[in-house]
Amino acid sequence: MATRGFFGRRPSDDVASRLPPGQYLTEDFPVLAKGPTPGIDRARWRLAVMDGPRALASWTWAEFEALPQTIWRGDIHCVTKWSKLDTTWNGVTIDDLLQAAGIEPPTAYLLAESHDDYATNLPVADLLGGKAMIATRYAGAPLEAEHGGPARLLVPHLYFWKSAKWINGLRFTARNEPGFWELRGYHMYGDPWREQRYTNDP
Amino acid sequence: MTAGIPPAGATRWQEAVIVRLVRRTSRVLSAFLQVELEASVAGQHLDVRLTAPDGYQAQRSYSIASAPGSEDVELAIERLQDGEVSPYFHDVARPGDTIEVRGPIGGHFVWRRSDGGPVLLIAGGSGVVPLMAIVREWLGTESRTPMLLAYSARTWEELVFRDELLNTQAEEPSFTFVATTTRGPRHRAEDFERRFDQPLLHQLLTCWGRTAREVYVCGSIDYVAATTESLVLEEVPPRLIRTERFGGKN
Numbered sequence: 001m002a003t004r005g006f007f008g009r010r011p012s013d014d015v016a017s018r019l020p021p022g023q024y025l026t027e028d029f030p031v032l033a034k035g036p037t038p039g040i041d042r043a044r045w046r047l048a049v050m051d052g053p054r055a056l057a058s059w060t061w062a063e064f065e066a067l068p069q070t071i072w073r074g075d076i077h078c079v080t081k082w083s084k085l086d087t088t089w090n091g092v093t094i095d096d097l098l099q100a101a102g103i104e105p106p107t108a109y110l111l112a113e114s115h116d117d118y119a120t121n122l123p124v125a126d127l128l129g130g131k132a133m134i135a136t137r138y139a140g141a142p143l144e145a146e147h148g149g150p151a152r153l154l155v156p157h158l159y160f161w162k163s164a165k166w167i168n169g170l171r172f173t174a175r176n177e178p179g180f181w182e183l184r185g186y187h188m189y190g191d192p193w194r195e196q197r198y199t200n201d202p
Numbered sequence: 203m204t205a206g207i208p209p210a211g212a213t214r215w216q217e218a219v220i221v222r223l224v225r226r227t228s229r230v231l232s233a234f235l236q237v238e239l240e241a242s243v244a245g246q247h248l249d250v251r252l253t254a255p256d257g258y259q260a261q262r263s264y265s266i267a268s269a270p271g272s273e274d275v276e277l278a279i280e281r282l283q284d285g286e287v288s289p290y291f292h293d294v295a296r297p298g299d300t301i302e303v304r305g306p307i308g309g310h311f312v313w314r315r316s317d318g319g320p321v322l323l324i325a326g327g328s329g330v331v332p333l334m335a336i337v338r339e340w341l342g343t344e345s346r347t348p349m350l351l352a353y354s355a356r357t358w359e360e361l362v363f364r365d366e367l368l369n370t371q372a373e374e375p376s377f378t379f380v381a382t383t384t385r386g387p388r389h390r391a392e393d394f395e396r397r398f399d400q401p402l403l404h405q406l407l408t409c410w411g412r413t414a415r416e417v418y419v420c421g422s423i424d425y426v427a428a429t430t431e432s433l434v435l436e437e438v439p440p441r442l443i444r445t446e447r448f449g450g451k452n
Contacts, residue, residue, distance in 0.1 A: 001217075003252040003301055005294035008260050009286045022251075022261040024286065028450030031423045034310055036440045038432035081261055082450070117441065146427065184309025185213075198213040198307060 008075065013154060018075055019083050020192035026082040031146045034180065038116050038166055042150055047134065049103060050171040057101035061150065065098050067092045070107035070133055072154065077192040079159040089154050094127040094170075109176045112153045112162075113169040120179035121188065124172070131157060153185050159190040159197070215251060218303045221274055224271040226362045226375055229281050230328055231292050232267065239306055242270040244313050244393035245332045246306035247416070248277060248442065254292060255300070262287040265331040265420075265446075267339035267363075277363060280328040306312065311446045313339065313416060316345045319347030322414035322438075324429050326354045326398070326421025331422055332446065334363050337377070350378040354398045357386030369441055382406060398425070400432040407436060414438060420446040 010016065011025050019025060048058040059067075071094050082127045098105065105124045113119045126132065135154040136143055143149035148165030155162045161181050180186050187196040196199060218237035226232055241249075248264045261265045268276035281292045295301075297408055313321065313336040321340070323333040330353055340349055355361045361381055371379040382394035382402065392401055407414075417438060419426050 001256045001300070001302075002257075006252040006254055006260075006290050006301050008254040008258045010258055022259075024260065024262075027348060030450040031447050032443060033447070035445050037427060038436055038440065080263060111227070127244050146423065181310075185307060188232070194300055200213050 001058065015085070018085055021133055021195045022197075023081055023192065026084055029147065030078065030080070030082055031082065032078065032161075033081060033116070033165060034118060035116055037146045039113055040150055040166060045150055046150065046168060048169045049098070050103060050169060051106045052171070052173065056103050060114050064092065064134075064151070065149055068095075069094045070096070072133060072135075072156070074156055076156050076160055076163075079186065079190070079192075079197050081162055082169055083192075087156075088139050089133065089135040090140075091133040091151070091154065091197075093130055093133045095130060097134065098128075105172060107172040107174055109173050111169075111171045111173055111179055112167055113166040114164045115166040115168050115173055115187055118164055118166070118180050119182070121177055122158075122162060122165050123176070123189075126155060127170075128159065130133040130184070131155065157191070159187075159192050161186060183190035213304050213307070215302050215304045217300050218275070218448060219302075220297055220299045220301065222297055223291075223295060225276055227360050230278055230362045232276050233295065234268075234276050235301075235303065237303060239275060242266065242306045243308075245268055245311045246308040246335075247332070248275070249307060250277070250287065250304040251302040252287060253302075256322055260286050263307070264337070265329045267334045268340075269335055269342060278328065278331045278334070283428070308392050311418065311420070311444050313418065315339070315343050317416055318345075318413040319349060319416055320414050321349045322417045323349065323351040324353075324398075324417070324419040324421075324433075325351065325427070326425035327356075327360070329364060329420035329446070329448065330337075330362050331339070331368060331420075331423070331424070333418060334366075334416065338378075341370065341374070346376045348376045348378075348410070348427045349437055350380070350406070350410050350412070350414075352380050352382070352398070352406055354382045354384065354421070355366045357383050358389050359386070365402075378410060380393040384421075398429050398432070400409070400435050403429070403432040415442065419443060419445045420448075422449045423447045423451055 045061045049056045065071040075085045111119045133157040153164045218235040222234040224232040264277040267278045367379045388395040
């Protein structure tokens with residue numbers, strides 16, 4: 001049913017084909033987080049991989065920066081409805097991270113955990129095969145704190161709340177445990193192309 | 203904090219009739235909607251969907267200003283320069299028109315009566331909208347835990363809900379409303395006429411004399427960055443601070 005008097009402002013066909021349902025194009029870079037931006041000192045930064053409570057591996061900033069670096073360029077989609085096209089990120093793929101530590105994923109799910117007690121759940125399969133990285137640079141510059149710096153998860157094929165800012169751990173879990181937003185009304189998987197925004201979306 | 207899984211029906215699209223449009227400031231308009239919402243909590247938002255004659259649709263999210271359980275749902279919408287959806291509300295919408303909404307959405311930037319206080323609310327510009335829902339919800343409580351709203355806008359005229367906030371303060375001793383205007387003069391001795399910074403916050407918290415247990419900050423990215431930094435410097439624990447930011451920057 002049409003809304004009386006609404007005609008809208010359509011994006012170009014090229015842009016439209018890259019926007020998942022319900023999304024609009026933004027040229028700037030919004031900032032969303034549940035609380036204040038934490039100030040994280042690289043000298044004290046740590047990233048850990050855990051199997052439940054058990055630590056499997058951890059890296060200091062210098063150790064992490066020495067891992068193989070990958071560039072990813074593409075589009076990102078936030079559940080608050082903005083999409084940003086042709087973004088460029090540098091970081092370490094989850095494949096390279098696990099390989100460096102000699103870790104075979106012990107379970108099919110994990111929680112990405114952050115310095116600010118944020119967490120979000122993901123199937124491990126969605127992080128492998130070059131689909132995700134721990135990103136430390138955006139558009140060629142060190143990642144700004146308000147966008148998740150020094151390091152954030154980047155899982156661009158899912159809504160961006162899955163790309164946890166200020167990441168400090170990947171914790172394998174036996175079951176698919178809901179994270180922060182997943183406990184507060186957001187979808188367990190979050191595929192933008194299927195518009196999986198909220199808990200009950202198909 | 204209680205988790206907020208919405209009931210099954212809460213996120214289905216449904217029709218809402220615009221029953222009333224009220225101008226709040228030169229840039230902010232309230233649209234009152236007739237719609238049945240499930241289990242609303244103060245601080246939540248609604249998704250709005252508009253459809254063009256050829257089927258093209260645009261969605262945006264707007265914070266709810268009315269208290270849960272109000273007869274009509276109030277969205278207070280700022281007209282954005284180059285906006286696609288906000289100009290529809292400002293220029294086109296009339297009472298009787300129908301739009302589509304789903305929600306209410308959000309389980310974090312919310313205040314329930316059981317959350318208690320003291321409550322510190324910090325608003326910048328149209329960021330006052332979800333905080334207004336919290337003030338109105340709080341008014342319905344019996345205990346009236348102390349509540350302080352610090353609200354920054356460009357001018358006195360651009361303070362959305364200004365008269366209602368002044369009235370609430372006049373009638374409720376446990377409600378404190380302090381305004382700061384960045385491009386115009388203050389109108390009361392207790393207000394400020396400068397940017398929200400740490401000295402301002404320090405003075406505010408000292409006068410209030412309470413220790414906030416629930417803190418809500420809503421405004422532009424830079425406003426939220428500046429105010430939350432001041433809060434942390436004033437030793438408000440970061441885990442108590444809930445934020446909502448709007449807009450973008452490069």
